[in-house]
Amino acid sequence: MMAIPQLDTALSVISPRPPRRDPFPALRRLASGWLLFAVVGAVFTGLIPTASGQAGFPIGQPPVGGARSAPPVASEDPETARLRADALAKRGQIGEALAIVRRLLRTDAASAQYRQMEAQYLAWLGRTASAGERYRRLTQENPSDAASLEGYGNTQLWRGNWREAQAAYANAISTSGADNVTAQLGFQRALLAAGRATPAYRQAVDLDHRTGRSDAEIGLFLATIHGAVDNDDAAFALASRRTSDPDVRLRQTAFQAQRLIARGRKDEGLNLIASFAEARARDYNALVAAGEAFTTAGEHRDARGFFDRAAQLAPDRDEAILGLARTTRQQGKQRDSLALYEDVVARNPESLPGWLGIADVAQLRGDLTRAWQALDSAQRVAPGSALVYRERLKIAFREQDADTFFGVLRDYQRAQPVDAWPELWAQKWADAHGGEVNGSALQSLLDPLAPEVSGEALRLLRKQTGEPLQRAVLRVPAAPSADLQDAAHEKLGKQVRVADPTVIGVSTGYEFATLQDTTGAGARLQEWHEGYLAAYWRRQLGMTVSGEYRTFSRFGASANQLLLGWNTHVTPSWILGLEAGGALNGGFIPRWRVGAQTEYLFSDTVSANLAVSHLRFADEPVLQIVPGVTWQWHPQWSSHARMYVTHTEPKGGRVSTGFAGLLSTTWQFTPLSSTSLSYAIGEENASQLIKGLIGEKNFQSVGVDLKYGFNEHFSLQPTYRYESHNLFDLHAIGLSLHLRY
Numbered sequence: 064m065m066a067i068p069q070l071d072t073a074l075s076v077i078s079p080r081p082p083r084r085d086p087f088p089a090l091r092r093l094a095s096g097w098l099l100f101a102v103v104g105a106v107f108t109g110l111i112p113t114a115s116g117q118a119g120f121p122i123g124q125p126p127v128g129g130a131r132s133a134p135p136v137a138s139e140d141p142e143t144a145r146l147r148a149d150a151l152a153k154r155g156q157i158g159e160a161l162a163i164v165r166r167l168l169r170t171d172a173a174s175a176q177y178r179q180m181e182a183q184y185l186a187w188l189g190r191t192a193s194a195g196e197r198y199r200r201l202t203q204e205n206p207s208d209a210a211s212l213e214g215y216g217n218t219q220l221w222r223g224n225w226r227e228a229q230a231a232y233a234n235a236i237s238t239s240g241a242d243n244v245t246a247q248l249g250f251q252r253a254l255l256a257a258g259r260a261t262p263a264y265r266q267a268v269d270l271d272h273r274t275g276r277s278d279a280e281i282g283l284f285l286a287t288i289h290g291a292v293d294n295d296d297a298a299f300a301l302a303s304r305r306t307s308d309p310d311v312r313l314r315q316t317a318f319q320a321q322r323l324i325a326r327g328r329k330d331e332g333l334n335l336i337a338s339f340a341e342a343r344a345r346d347y348n349a350l351v352a353a354g355e356a357f358t359t360a361g362e363h364r365d366a367r368g369f370f371d372r373a374a375q376l377a378p379d380r381d382e383a384i385l386g387l388a389r390t391t392r393q394q395g396k397q398r399d400s401l402a403l404y405e406d407v408v409a410r411n412p413e414s415l416p417g418w419l420g421i422a423d424v425a426q427l428r429g430d431l432t433r434a435w436q437a438l439d440s441a442q443r444v445a446p447g448s449a450l451v452y453r454e455r456l457k458i459a460f461r462e463q464d465a466d467t468f469f470g471v472l473r474d475y476q477r478a479q480p481v482d483a484w485p486e487l488w489a490q491k492w493a494d495a496h497g498g499e500v501n502g503s504a505l506q507s508l509l510d511p512l513a514p515e516v517s518g519e520a521l522r523l524l525r526k527q528t529g530e531p532l533q534r535a536v537l538r539v540p541a542a543p544s545a546d547l548q549d550a551a552h553e554k555l556g557k558q559v560r561v562a563d564p565t566v567i568g569v570s571t572g573y574e575f576a577t578l579q580d581t582t583g584a585g586a587r588l589q590e591w592h593e594g595y596l597a598a599y600w601r602r603q604l605g606m607t608v609s610g611e612y613r614t615f616s617r618f619g620a621s622a623n624q625l626l627l628g629w630n631t632h633v634t635p636s637w638i639l640g641l642e643a644g645g646a647l648n649g650g651f652i653p654r655w656r657v658g659a660q661t662e663y664l665f666s667d668t669v670s671a672n673l674a675v676s677h678l679r680f681a682d683e684p685v686l687q688i689v690p691g692v693t694w695q696w697h698p699q700w701s702s703h704a705r706m707y708v709t710h711t712e713p714k715g716g717r718v719s720t721g722f723a724g725l726l727s728t729t730w731q732f733t734p735l736s737s738t739s740l741s742y743a744i745g746e747e748n749a750s751q752l753i754k755g756l757i758g759e760k761n762f763q764s765v766g767v768d769l770k771y772g773f774n775e776h777f778s779l780q781p782t783y784r785y786e787s788h789n790l791f792d793l794h795a796i797g798l799s800l801h802l803r804y
Contacts, residue, residue: 155347158379209239223448258483260512279306294550317352395733447478511542511551572799592616606631622649638662653678683713709749721749735772760789
């Protein structure tokens with residue numbers, strides 16, 4: 064409730080504009096939020112390289128190999144030392160295991176077994192570039208060594224180089240046979256990461272049939288795809304296959320916990336993973352998995368507890384530190400999060416998660432120079448990485464830098480020709496800049512089991528064709544099975560509604576103002592009261608219908624007003640709206656009012672608006688024109704300017720025109736919370752449009768408000784405003800509550 068309260072009502076803040084800070088939400092979730100894929104998704108699919116030797120993603124990507132010194136092995140025979148290194152690795156003491164293997168290599172540098180162990184431990188420590196180079200040399204020496212080919216494929220997969228990973232896995236399969244489960248799953252994971260979920264699923268189902276439908280690793284991979292489309296009955300069954308491998312069991316439990324959290328059964332999911340981790344209090348991976356689950360659920364204090372305990376168990380590993388960086392970032396502590404990521408890359412310059420984490424946080428802080436520097440380092444660590452290309456495209460898109468954008472896009476398409484996301488980025492650019500959107504290209508990307516990719520493609524297709532959601536979903540090819548078909552269509556509907564949602568909002572607020580006489584007469588001025596109740600129904604990039612009831616009290620007299628509003632996107636850039644209403648009672652507010660407004664979105668950061676209203680008091684008509692502009696000049700900062708021009712023609716009175724202006728700046732310090740500072744100056748009746756305001760001269764006003772979002776549904780907004788008028792000063796405090804569903 065600003066001091067120009069009648070002009071910035073609840074109706075004026077609910078226009079169905081697209082979100083400026085996140086023009087491509089699913090790409091942000093996958094490109095900027097890639098850590099969730101690399102960490103939590105990896106837990107689900109079995110992409111985790113664990114001490115048992117299973118291939119895959121490290122939980123959160125392990126750190127540098129600042130290996131702690133291990134006891135000398137001179138008194139041990141090589142086989143005993145090797146077994147001791149293996150036992151240390153299984154306990155999570157990777158650095159010590161690596162030190163032993165390197166001592167063994169000093170006595171037998173040509174041993175392929177020791178070299179494979181060294182490469183594997185380096186990979187588990189997050190030094191994937193060094194590990195990949197060692198695996199590459201082994202494959203050059205022995206092209207039929209399936210284990211080294213798989214290891215090399217893993218290092219490429221973890222770094223986002225899908226094409227190179229697939230080639231390595233394919234070679235491993237050709238040398239070891241079609242039923243090589245680890246190589247087959249590696250190949251399928253690369254397909255899945257590139258947005259090609261249905262081919263990956265079909266291949267995994269075929270492999271599952273050939274192996275008797277009992278393999279827990281294959282089951283977990285299939286469960287991941289079922290879970291992605293919320294087909295959880297099948298997912299839980301697949302993720303519950305019997306296994307004697309404790310690391311596979313950990314990943315099954317982590318998957319089940321994350322799915323329970325995603326489906327709104329948070330307490331059940333957290334209890335499951337917490338009890339599992341507590342029963343294995345010395346298991347580093349279990350503690351990290353618990354920390355990830357609590358981070359997903361927004362339980363940051365408990366998440367930090369698990370990560371801290373894991374870090375104490377293995378100080379030379381970085382999964383726990385990366386987890387702390389993520390949960391700290393979610394809390395809005397960007398400086399602390401950045402410091403944690405910086406600590407990771409200082410110890411391990413090969414940490415791709417560390418560099419990408421720095422780039423992500425730097426973007427949130429508006430430091431794009433630091434973000435580009437971090438991405439340069441990431442690309443040196445992982446040439447050809449789709450993860451790095453996606454981050455580069457995101458920044459270039461936001462900066463509207465066409466040369467950089469298309470240069471990165473070309474490199475991305477050459478490096479990863481099977482990846483679906485470059486085409487989505489190309490079509491998004493065309494859509495945002497008035498180019499021709501290629502509907503056939505978008506149609507070719509639709510995959511029923513890849514809701515992120517298909518959701519974005521459908522959103523763009525709907526903008527192009529104007530199709531309703533149900534008809535658009537029918538464009539998607541059939542899923543491989545009947546149960547997946549229904550689940551996939553329902554999930555895609557949800558995905559599109561996330562980008563094009565239907566939202567219902569309700570808000571209410573109250574403001575109390577005290578007035579102090581500044582004329583020297585010593586008059587005691589009665590307080591002012593104002594309250595409102597508003598509601599709206601909105602479709603993103605569509606229509607909004609709203610209503611507002613407002614009550615006023617001025618010097619003991621009361622008035623009540625009802626306003627109704629409607630607006631819609633006539634194009635993605637143009638918004639048109641109407642509002643009408645009037646007084647239910649009271650003589651100092653307009654008897655009735657009618658108006659229209661329009662807004663043009665020049666880009667994701669700049670828009671202009673114009674409102675025109677006709678108001679009728681008892682004895683005079685009023686015409687008000689309000690032009691304005693909004694500029695989001697920083698990812699967290701935006702400014703707004705508005706001019707009020709009011710022309711009054713009272714019966715038998717003097718025609719007059721009044722002016723007032725408003726400037727405001729908002730800092731969005733977390734995704735759900737912000738604070739604003741505003742300044743207004745001008746003529747009282749140009750802004751207030753309330754008759755009988757004492758003085759009716761000039762005023763100045765300074766206001767501050769804090770909007771704190773507890774979650775995506777509920778926020779609280781306290782406000783304070785000071786006004787200086789010719790005859791009095793005013794102090795107003797207010798409180799608003801906002802609900803959104």
